[in-house]
Amino acid sequence: xxxxxxxxxxxxxxxxxxxxxxxxxxxxxxxxxxxxxxxxxxxxxxxxxxxxxxxxxxxxxxxxxxxxxxxxxxxxxxxxxxxxxxxxxxxxxxxxxxxxxxxxxxxxxx
Amino acid sequence: xxxxxxxxxxxxxxxxxxxxxxxxxxxxxxxxxxxxxxxxxxxxxxxxxxxxxxxxxxxxxxxxxxxxxxxxxxxxxxxxxxxxxxxxxxxxxxxxxxxxxxxxxxxxxxxxx
Numbered sequence: 001x002x003x004x005x006x007x008x009x010x011x012x013x014x015x016x017x018x019x020x021x022x023x024x025x026x027x028x029x030x031x032x033x034x035x036x037x038x039x040x041x042x043x044x045x046x047x048x049x050x051x052x053x054x055x056x057x058x059x060x061x062x063x064x065x066x067x068x069x070x071x072x073x074x075x076x077x078x079x080x081x082x083x084x085x086x087x088x089x090x091x092x093x094x095x096x097x098x099x100x101x102x103x104x105x106x107x108x109x110x
Numbered sequence: 111x112x113x114x115x116x117x118x119x120x121x122x123x124x125x126x127x128x129x130x131x132x133x134x135x136x137x138x139x140x141x142x143x144x145x146x147x148x149x150x151x152x153x154x155x156x157x158x159x160x161x162x163x164x165x166x167x168x169x170x171x172x173x174x175x176x177x178x179x180x181x182x183x184x185x186x187x188x189x190x191x192x193x194x195x196x197x198x199x200x201x202x203x204x205x206x207x208x209x210x211x212x213x214x215x216x217x218x219x220x221x222x223x
Contacts, residue, residue, distance in 0.1 A: 006152070009150065030208070030209075031208065031209055033211065033212075035212075041216075042200055042214040042215060042216050042217050043153070043200070043212075043214045044214070045211035045212060045213070048209070048211065050209070088152065088153065090153075090212075092208035092209070094208070095208065096141065096158065096160055096207060096208055097143075097155060097158065097168065097208060098155075098208050098212065099155075100145075100152045100153040100154075101152055102150060102151060102152035103152050103153075
């Protein structure tokens with residue numbers, strides 16, 4: 001079955017440092033989405049990437065979709081305590097279902 | 111709009127008991143799904159529905175049943191609870207295919223003893 005792997009599983013950073021999480025799929029994806037889950041909360045949609053090599057930015061967050069559409073990354077510049085949470089990627093091959101990565105839990109140390 | 115609602119928020123069951131987790135959405139979304147979240151495992155799809163009267167299995171369907179009699183509601187039934195079903199359960203909905211963003215409910219934390 002389709003698998004979406006995400007690394008690292010955990011990341012601790014000092015406030016102000018950068019953070020990156022990586023997502024890799026065993027198959028070519030039609031689109032990839034990113035979600036954020038605050039501690040004790042539910043996943044909330046951040047963004048979707050569709051095109052090969054696409055790069056999108058949301059303030060300090062930069063999202064990339066690989067040229068082969070098999071990998072993606074989320075980079076946060078100058079982390080803040082409000083960035084704490086678990087970040088999930090979710091990929092689709094064009095059918096109905098999204099396959100979620102295992103998530104990266106980010107801790108920001110003030 | 112209330113979005114996606116789930117009840118209960120917390121539940122403790124004994125092994126062998128049955129129960130239904132409720133999920134409702136008021137956004138007229140065609141697609142609804144159930145996930146379970148376990149530490150280090152991410153979100154795993156249990157069952158999904160592409161519209162009223164249509165359901166299908168996801169990655170981990172064993173031990174769970176679903177039905178979709180209306181567009182709004184998508185209950186998840188545990189027929190005979192087992193400790194392995196201790197988890198956080200999220201219901202989600204979206205407008206249509208996988209190109210649409212998913213909206214998640216607040217979750218149900220289930221413990222089976």
